[in-house]
Every structure is written in C-alpha cells, then in structure tokens.
Amino acid sequence: MIDLRSLRSDFPILDREVNGTRLVYLDSAATTQKPQSVLDAMDDYYRLHNSNVHRGAHTLAAEATEMYEAARGRVAGFIGAQPNDLVFVRGATTGINFIAYGWGLNHLKAGDKIIVTIMEHHANIVPWQLVSRITGAELVYLELNEDYTVDTSSLEGILDDKVKIISFSGMSNVTGALGPIKVLSDAARSVGAISVVDAAQLVPHTAVDVTDIDIDFLAFSAHKMLGPTGIGALWGKTERLEEMEPTEGGGEMINTVDRHESTWAPVPHKFEAGTPPIAEAIGFGAAIEYLEAVGMDVIEAHERELTAYALERLSEVPDLTIYGPKDVTLRGGAISFELGDIHPHDIATILDQDGIAVRAGHHCAKPLMQYLEIPATARASFYLYNVFEDVDALVVSLHKARELFGLT
Amino acid sequence: MIDLRSLRSDFPILDREVNGTRLVYLDSAATTQKPQSVLDAMDDYYRLHNSNVHRGAHTLAAEATEMYEAARGRVAGFIGAQPNDLVFVRGATTGINFIAYGWGLNHLKAGDKIIVTIMEHHANIVPWQLVSRITGAELVYLELNEDYTVDTSSLEGILDDKVKIISFSGMSNVTGALGPIKVLSDAARSVGAISVVDAAQLVPHTAVDVTDIDIDFLAFSAHKMLGPTGIGALWGKTERLEEMEPTEGGGEMINTVDRHESTWAPVPHKFEAGTPPIAEAIGFGAAIEYLEAVGMDVIEAHERELTAYALERLSEVPDLTIYGPKDVTLRGGAISFELGDIHPHDIATILDQDGIAVRAGHHCAKPLMQYLEIPATARASFYLYNVFEDVDALVVSLHKARELFGLT
Amino acid sequence: MSGLDELYREVILDHYRNPRRRGTLSGDYIHAEGNNPSCGDEFFLDIEVSGDTITDAAMQGYGCSISQASGSMMMDKIVGMPMSDLRELIHNFKLMMSIEEGDSPVDEDRPGSVLGDLEALQGVRKFPVRIKCADLPWATLTDALDQVSG
Amino acid sequence: MSGLDELYREVILDHYRNPRRRGTLSGDYIHAEGNNPSCGDEFFLDIEVSGDTITDAAMQGYGCSISQASGSMMMDKIVGMPMSDLRELIHNFKLMMSIEEGDSPVDEDRPGSVLGDLEALQGVRKFPVRIKCADLPWATLTDALDQVSG
Numbered sequence A, B: 001m002i003d004l005r006s007l008r009s010d011f012p013i014l015d016r017e018v019n020g021t022r023l024v025y026l027d028s029a030a031t032t033q034k035p036q037s038v039l040d041a042m043d044d045y046y047r048l049h050n051s052n053v054h055r056g057a058h059t060l061a062a063e064a065t066e067m068y069e070a071a072r073g074r075v076a077g078f079i080g081a082q083p084n085d086l087v088f089v090r091g092a093t094t095g096i097n098f099i100a101y102g103w104g105l106n107h108l109k110a111g112d113k114i115i116v117t118i119m120e121h122h123a124n125i126v127p128w129q130l131v132s133r134i135t136g137a138e139l140v141y142l143e144l145n146e147d148y149t150v151d152t153s154s155l156e157g158i159l160d161d162k163v164k165i166i167s168f169s170g171m172s173n174v175t176g177a178l179g180p181i182k183v184l185s186d187a188a189r190s191v192g193a194i195s196v197v198d199a200a201q202l203v204p205h206t207a208v209d210v211t212d213i214d215i216d217f218l219a220f221s222a223h224k225m226l227g228p229t230g231i232g233a234l235w236g237k238t239e240r241l242e243e244m245e246p247t248e249g250g251g252e253m254i255n256t257v258d259r260h261e262s263t264w265a266p267v268p269h270k271f272e273a274g275t276p277p278i279a280e281a282i283g284f285g286a287a288i289e290y291l292e293a294v295g296m297d298v299i300e301a302h303e304r305e306l307t308a309y310a311l312e313r314l315s316e317v318p319d320l321t322i323y324g325p326k327d328v329t330l331r332g333g334a335i336s337f338e339l340g341d342i343h344p345h346d347i348a349t350i351l352d353q354d355g356i357a358v359r360a361g362h363h364c365a366k367p368l369m370q371y372l373e374i375p376a377t378a379r380a381s382f383y384l385y386n387v388f389e390d391v392d393a394l395v396v397s398l399h400k401a402r403e404l405f406g407l408t
Numbered sequence C, D: 001m002s003g004l005d006e007l008y009r010e011v012i013l014d015h016y017r018n019p020r021r022r023g024t025l026s027g028d029y030i031h032a033e034g035n036n037p038s039c040g041d042e043f044f045l046d047i048e049v050s051g052d053t054i055t056d057a058a059m060q061g062y063g064c065s066i067s068q069a070s071g072s073m074m075m076d077k078i079v080g081m082p083m084s085d086l087r088e089l090i091h092n093f094k095l096m097m098s099i100e101e102g103d104s105p106v107d108e109d110r111p112g113s114v115l116g117d118l119e120a121l122q123g124v125r126k127f128p129v130r131i132k133c134a135d136l137p138w139a140t141l142t143d144a145l146d147q148v149s150g
C-alpha cells in the first residue's frame, strides 16, 4: 500500500478546520490544493524578479523571461513535448476554444463532421457548437457502453471523409472513465481528421507522453494539477499549430505591424498576445516539479488504490448508485453517485457539516446527465494528498445523510 | 511636494540590488511591482480558501465564490461601475479582443469604419485588423498634433454613419499623451458608433469614473496597477455587454446545454467560460484596496510632480530628444526618448549596469514608430513608489552613456 | 437543534417527498420557468388568475429538498390569495431568507411568523449557499407576476 | 576592463558608426532578411556567389550597436570566402557567443581567436540578453545559405 501521508504537510490548507472538524477535501476534480513550493515559487518571482517578459534589456526582464521560458520547458517536458509546441493559455477551456476557433474555423465547412462523446465537459462541447454554428459543420456524439466507457462501435456508421475533428476527454470528470485515446486517434487518422484530447482530468493523474499517443492537440489546466489558477497549456503538433490562425491579436504575437497588415511571430508566441500569466507559468512549473519529484507512477498507483477502496466502501452503503466503471483499470478517481432520493445538493450540505468537500450538480456535463437520465450527482474525487481515512469519513457521513432523510 | 517614500517598504522587490546597486525601477508602464498586501491576499486564498467557484455547496467553494465576487465588486467600484458590468479577463489585450470578436464581428459589415489613433498599442490595432479582415470593415487612423496629442480635427472628413467603432487609448504607453476621451466619445455618439477606451495605462494612474465619461467599453490589466499577472477587466455598458456574443464556450458561461444547442448565462458570467483566474481576482481586489488607501488623487499628483521633474532634468542632457507632450496636464508618466545616435537597446544595457530598469524598443506600437519615423525609443515610466532620486540616477547614467559612446 | 436538523425539518422532507399541486394547468394560465444553472435545479410554475385572485396553481421541476419544498409550500400559500398581496408575501419571504432588507410587520426574532408553514425554511439562513435554492420558486413567481403587471 | 567597456570596444563603435558594405547589390544575388521582433532590429543581406566563392556582399538594416557592428564585421569577413567554409565560420561565431557548443579548433580562453576583428564581440557574452543582437546577422546569413543548399 502506497502511503503518501507525509506529503500532506506540504499542503497548508489541509491543516484547516471546516465546521469544527478536519478538512476532508474530496473535490480535486474541480480544483486541487497547492503545495507550499508552488506558492513559494510565485512569491519568489514577485518579490525578486517581477518584470514583463520578452520586451526588455534590463536585468529583471531577462530573469523573468528566462523563468517564464524555463517553465514552458518544464511543462512541455512533462508531456514529452518540445517547448515551442506548448502554448500557455488561461486554462483547458481557453485551450479548446483556441483549437476550435484557430484551427476549426479555417478547416471546417458546411456538411463536415466533428465527433465528440456524450461524456464531455461543456468545455469540449460548447466551443464546437459555436464553431459549428458559424461553419455549418455538424456535431456528432458517440455514446456509452454499459460500463460507462465510450462506445466506439458506432464509429463505423459515422466515420467518413466528412469527419474533420474527433475531440474527446482523456478522462471524464463525472464518471472517471478513461477515454479511448488510441481507438479514436487511429480513427481520426484513418480519415485524415485531427484528434483533440481534453486532458484536463488526464494529465494531472496519469503520465502522458505525446510522442507515444499519436494525437494532434491536447489541453489541460494548471489548477487541476497543484498549480495556480489563471493558466493552462495547449499542446499541438508543430504542423497543426502552424496551420492555426492567431486567436487573439496584440503585443508579442506579431512579427511586423503596419497600419493595415500584420504578420505573426512564430509559434508558440503567435498565440500568446499581450502580457502572459507570468507568475502563473512559474507556479505551473513548480507544480510540475513537485509532481515529478513524487513520480506520476506513484501518484497513479496511489489513486488507483484509493479509488478501489472507495468503490468497495461505497458499495456497502444502501441505496447508493455509482455512475462510472467498476473496473479501476478503466477509470480515474472521480466517483459520481446518487444516494436514494436525497438530492446531491443536500448530500453536499450534510457532508460539509463534517468538513467533507464534495461537488454536487451537473459537473458541467449536461448532455451526459440527460443521457444518463439523471439531473445531478454528488462527486468525490481524489488526488495524491488524499488518504484512506478520507474515504472512511465520507462513508460515515453518507450514513448520517441517510438517517437525516429517514432512509431505511 | 508629495513624498510617498514611506510606501516603498511595502514593495519587497525595491530592497533588491541589481548589478550591485539599488534597483531603480523605471518600467512600470510595462508592469508594476506588487505590494506585500497583494501577495498576502493571494497566499491567504491558496492557504485557507482555495476552491473552484460557483459550482459547489461546500464551505471552501462558498468562501472562494464570495471572495471572487467581492473582488469583482471592488474592481467595478474603483471605476464607478456595477459589478455585473465587469468581466474578469486575462488582461487588457484579451479585453479588447473580446470586444472586437464579441461585439465587432456581429455589428460590422463591409464598408463600415473603425477609427483608431496612430498612437495605439498593438493590443488596440491587431484585433481590429483581424476583425476587419473577416468583416470587410476599414481601419482608419487619426494622427497626431505637433505636441503628440491626437489630432481630432481630421475627424470631420471621416465621421459619418459608416463609423461603427472608435477605439483609442486613454493614455499612450509610448508618448504618455492622454487620449481625447470626451471628443472621441462625443464623436462616436454623434454617429451612433460605440467608443472603446484602451485604459491599460489610464486606470492605473488616474481616477476614472465610467458614469462620468460616456463611453461604451473600457479594458485594463491588473499587473499594471499593483495586481498580479493573468487578470484584467473588461467593463461595458449593460446593453453593450448584452449585445455581445460569447467569446469562449465552456463551463459556467451557460444556462442550458443540449447536444446541439446551448443558451447563455447572464452577463458577466456569459464571458467567463471555465475556471476563472480566482486567486488573481482576489489579488486584483487587494491591489485596488491599496490604491484606494493611498488615494488616486495623491498618486496622480505625485506622478505629475515626478514627470515634471524628469522632463526638466532630461532636457538638460545634451543630444536627448523626448517624444511626447511637454505639458504635464496633457500627459502621464511614460517618457520616451532618444539619445544622440546611441541605440535605445544600448542605452538600456548601460543603464542596467547602474541598476536602472528602462524599456527599449518599439513598445508594441510599430505604427506609431513608423509615423514618428523612429525605429525605437528608450522609455522611463513612473508609479507611486518612484522617488526623485530615481530621476537623478537616470540622468547620471545617461551622461555615462554619452561618454561611453563618445558623444561630446 | 443542530443546524442540519433545523435545515431538514420534517415538514420540509414531507413537502419534498409529497409535493403539493404537482402538474400543469390547462386552459388560461400564466406560465413561468426558473432554473439555477450552477446546480441544475428547475422550477416550472402555472398560475390561474380570476379577477384579482389566484384560483389555481401547479408546479413541476426538479431539485434539492430545499428548492422543491419551498416551491410546494409556496403553492399551498398562494392559491386563493389576492394578486395584490403577492408582492408583500414575496417580500416577507425574502426578508426571512435575508435576501431583502426593510421594514415589515415581521417579528425580528421570528421573521417567518407571518408565513405559516413556510417558516420551516428559516433554518436555511444558516446555510448561505442554500438560500438561492429556497428562493428559486419565488424568483419564478416574481417572473410570473411581472408577466401580468407588464 | 569593466563589462561595459568590454562590450562597447572602440572597434565595435567604429563598425556601428561606419558600417562596411552598406547598400544593396544588383544583378544576380541571394537576398535574406532577418529581424528581431522583440527589439525591432532588422538586417538585410545580399550576397553574390561565383563558383564556390562569395564575391560580393551588401547589408542594410537598423539596430543597436551590437547587431549592426556584428553585421558590418561579418561583411568584412565573408567577402572572398569559399561558401564551403561559411558553416564553420558561423559555428565558430556561435561558439564564441556560447550559442552553440562543441569541439572546434578554438582556444578555450579565446574562443574568438580564429575570428579576427569579430573577436571584439566576445564581451557580449557577459550580457546574455544582447547575444541575440550579435547573432541577428549570422542568423540571416544562415538563412541565405539555406536558400542555396536547398
């Protein structure tokens, strides 16, 4: 059994009490807590090196630029990528929007198809709806198997040379199901389409190497992997990034600007208009450093054990229904459930009284909720700092909820 | 004489040495330094309240949401606006792009005119070029008077009902010249156009009340006013924001999402897709609190004195040419200059050896450089923490540069 | 009483599980819809008005115990009421939930005393994030009223 | 010598103020353009090649003393050189500027010793942000070479 208990002291917030008891944070799929080293890295930047990047010949500017670009290198290295193929963006949402508007708009036409899955987060649905509305392309959904994994058998009837983009989640933030990366990227390639992976839940929890998985774009957020808010990464194959139109105009993304015409800087700068999130990039780099020091294999194994334990303990709670794969090799550590007729919002309130933080709602996945014919779920999700006692506390509190609502 | 010297100890970086001497930071137009209180506010958030906003029924989520929305209220209040009319964006650049794509795209058609001025930052040029390219609208430039202020007399020949947008800087980051807000917003109104103010350099240095100046949109960045990187604000009149199309799709900006259709959340949330820059918003709020405690009138008066002193001292340096108004009532504290045939980049390097940080280059204002027929300038710029000795140090170092380059 | 016991009173769970006047109206009626995008709760309201009086009402929707019980209790309260009294009822409710402030004929210590059964929702005040749950049906009712008054 | 004195050697200021071979070529020549968007420096290069030898060259551009002097010195150096030696020259220059690493016939302590006048640019190494200034003409030359070699 992997015990990462000693890491907990690196996370200041875990010392906090909520409603008079220890914080049991089971909401890492929404956002993760930050280790001291990430806060220190940003503080150090602001206290000693703060300056705008890329524009100055003075010492602070040179230091800030070097720190910013070193962070790019670190984040790129984490997914096996070249620094110049990694664009810093506001988060996974902005990353996917950049792909939709920057690549989609100028590659889609009426009648083309974009394939997504029914388990997507709104961040991987709404941008495609917006771009479809402009281009006349059609959004086609893959549905789910009995075990909540994506049903790729229906691809057969959909896949043709009208398909230009297959965009899917590497891991569902609702069911925890892993996305069929290989099947869908192969399918995309077979018809000359590109594959886009929404990796907001994948990259934080699993080692990902973009040279291993043959995809075209990948987007993720720092705040879901120990890093700060306000930053994420968009990775693309060099050729794909070069095919993309700039998504925002402004300083730093240009080569020349005349009154009426401009030319663009090389990627990745072409997509980083204006002052970038500098401190955030540095904090992101520090988060990666922390994750690498622990080891993604260790983190993944730890989460798998926790998830297996949680699935087992939760199955003992009467009236509890889990929405997601039972097989831990098919899933990550986000566990959605219902408890009898107790609304998830009520569950969250009751758990919160015991210091337990879970999400309740549609988890920004309304089409999935409609598909599963449920309006909402409660969701517990794990990260490296969670311990088995957190699961125990959850189960105790769920029994309390049953009692309060008179479930017998 | 206003002396804000005692504030300097609030800024940790000002204790730092650069190349063995005290840091003389004259690059606040690029980005400003941060007081301890701003760093503490973000640290406090991460250490005690970190959670995603708007989505959770647990205590941390409620606290984070309250802090985030309180920050919105504070930033809005700073410019005399209602919280719901203020959108948190990545920075001024993103703010202007949102206006260009969100409002411009669906209000412009071939033959329409967008008026900007020749003193604009690329952030207020390139987005309009991009949108013009799509819509067929035409970008028209106002040029400058002898004293570097915007020549509004040429409006006469341009102003007609083809004009849909007049977008201009409230203060130039190159010449320091204030923008003719009243003349241009009146002009816009007279032909039913909207007025957009790039306030990246204005709001940090002058009290702005959007109920006083009758404009439609205003954008600015936190990092240029003591706040963190990664966040800025886009303010718009309620009706204008409601006319805008969403600029990014994703979580939190929706009302309902079906497989093929979605509807949007009310403003400002409609424009805040995904996890917002939460810690950054809180830091932004703390920066505003700091500025309000000092008083914008005091800050403005202090900078005016510093600028007057600097203009006087610089005029004593042989071979030095200033590009900007001489009259301090027409300008802010960004001073661009050339020194004989010493390239600005060389000036910056020489000054840096004395710990003095200035910018050198085109300052993201290439059309202005072309117009002035200079390829680059050196620029010194001030903020509340600068003192008269900073100007003295600058002048001494400029004499040294002349010597090194053998100017006599 | 613990906060949770105060929140989940028996009468609330009863209304949650046995909502009054669930369904839709037919004929001539006013329809309004409310939803809470952050949690997904929905509330659909039909009211029938004859002269100045609400003569019938029906609700549909889905959501947590608080939003649904609040709606169910609201139904009980409004049928038979003169339209002219509705704004005050809404105000008194919002007063109890600390959504609105102001003078009112309300007992400081028991702001819900004029509200009958609805007083059971007073415990929600200790759970600020849940206030918007309790308010959803009332916001929908306000919407319906606005349709009538123009 | 202080860092600044080392950076702004007399020979550099001389090349800055009196750039060699400023202008353009006519007839048959290779043209390449380089610029440094972050500071605005520009460098335009024309080279004339006969057989394997650079027989003429001209430059235009604008920029700081370092980029312009580096270009001017480069002009002096390359005219008359066999094309086949250019890559090595560029490599040696980049070695001196610590842009590239590698074995070379270069003196560890005086990596610029094989470069003649250009050795004066060695002082730039102490100013890392200025290295890209010194490199601009050389990046442009590389571009010109790539045009020839395909």
Ligand SMILES: Cc1ncc(COP(=O)(O)O)c(C=O)c1O
Residues within 6 Å of the ligand: A251, A273, A274, A275, A276, B029, B030, B091, B092, B093, B094, B121, B123, B124, B169, B171, B172, B173, B198, B200, B201, B221, B223, B364
């Ligand atoms: C006048 C002006 N507008 C816009 C910007 C862009 O601001 P940011 O880089 O923070 O997006 C700047 C800052 O460089 C500026 O000075």
Ligand SMILES: Cc1ncc(COP(=O)(O)O)c(C=O)c1O
Residues within 6 Å of the ligand: A029, A030, A091, A092, A093, A094, A121, A123, A124, A169, A171, A172, A173, A198, A200, A201, A221, A223, A364, B251, B273, B274, B275, B276
């Ligand atoms: C699967 C998935 N995709 C995308 C996102 C959006 O990430 P962000 O809100 O950081 O932009 C999330 C996070 O909520 C997610 O879970």
